[in-house]
Amino acid sequence: MSINAPKLRSFVFRGDIKLIYLENVHVLSNVLYAPRELVLEDEDDFVSIFSSIPALECFSWDLFEFDNGSTEVIPTRLPSSLNCLKYLFISLTTLGEFFELSFILCSIRSSPNLEEIEIKAVTNEVVHEIPASFLDITFNHLRIFRFYDVLLQEGEMQLIKVLLAKSPALVKMVIKPCQMETNESLNVFMEITKSQRASYKEEVVYLVD
Template identity: 35%
Template sequence: LRNHIQDLVLHLPVGIQYTLPSTLFTCSQLRHLNLHFCSIYHPLAFEGFDKLISLELCGVSTSSELLESLISHCPLLEKLEMSILEDLDMIEINAPMLKKFSFTGDISSICLKNVPRLVEASLIGDVEQTESLDFAKIFESCSALEQLILNFLNSEFVAEEGYRVPRRLPVNLNNVRRFDVPDILLVESYKLSYTICLLRSFPNLEYLELQVVDEDDSDTDEDEESTEESLQPETLSDLTFNHLVEFQLGSFIGGTSEMQFIKHLLANSPVLEILVINRQFLDEEPLDTREEIFTEISNSPRASPKAEIVYKDFS
């Protein structure tokens, strides 16, 4: 405090419950604050970090209310990274200058309440209850969002009988240009339904990357009912990619759902320039099987005369 510290990085060992001293919250010159594995309980008299532009919180112990208060008292905050390991109530993010947001934890506990300048977002984690995942609330004020990474990891999606995922968001996010889904199972499942819900809401998407989980993998954490059916054409019937330029498909094995998605995308992407397929796992198949798959993809109707299909091994 006496030295008017501007950058503070405090990484403590896992398991040690160290409570930050209240004097930290009087460091009015802080610009960058990085805290790992400690307890945060700022005093009631906390007036905020008026100059803080980046905040990283990993494995911290606190409450939803204190997190909300801390973030909202950083009026110049541009970058926020949070890895929340404990179960918290809904966390409303009120950061009008925020440009980049990364969150790991229960995705359904996040509400981007006031982030009109947010450009990049990364949401990684699980969902406690399928019905609790409300993308309309999560992306409530993300009109400037351009890039989104969404990773549900290995969490199970289970809902009560009769529950249906919304087909799209209440409003389109017209500025989204890039959408990355690093772990997706292309079968009839809630994860896929939520992903397609977002795709329908990104009308100006230019770059799409899907890292596919082996749909024939018996060790998947998806519930048995959801993994029995392949992707159906009607699921994609109203999904178009009018501005998509590049599509990257990872861990391709030539499964029924993968082929269905590729064919639909080629037929509904009028300005597509390149489709990149990671053939690493497909190379384990017999040569005649690979040739049959390649031929089927090559002969699929294309809306774009410029569309090029490239097979790569990213291993």
């Protein structure tokens, strides 16, 4: 489905349409996109979601189910950076496979001026390690990072450590793991606090039920 709306400034979608193309939306700055299932047939589908929204400042992905369809790869970076994007929220109920992790990394890596990132992910799968191509960027404007429902597997832990090490303006990081034993929680918290940091002004908040 395509939407052509040159005067559109805010767009909220919740429903069963699997993919929406926004065209001629040069003043659109606020998007909440929550299809019940996102299906990508090829790499261009993912790129097209962003490419026509040059003024995007606030983007919220709220995806119940993510299907890569026939797509074999998500790009490491979008062809054009989302230079206006300040706030990014991603909720992926099915996060777990490398493809879904690539989806998150590409969104972050293509947004050099992000000030706030919030990720909520629920999975029973193993999250693989993040690719080396993600390690060459510094998030000079990132101030707040929130990560909820974390299993603290290798890929997730690497993402936390990379953002600590590459975010000199970071003031607050909130991590909320899934339920885990107290001793394990303490060990993970100690590992995070000992990680290399670009900013020593930030507060690391570790929430345990």
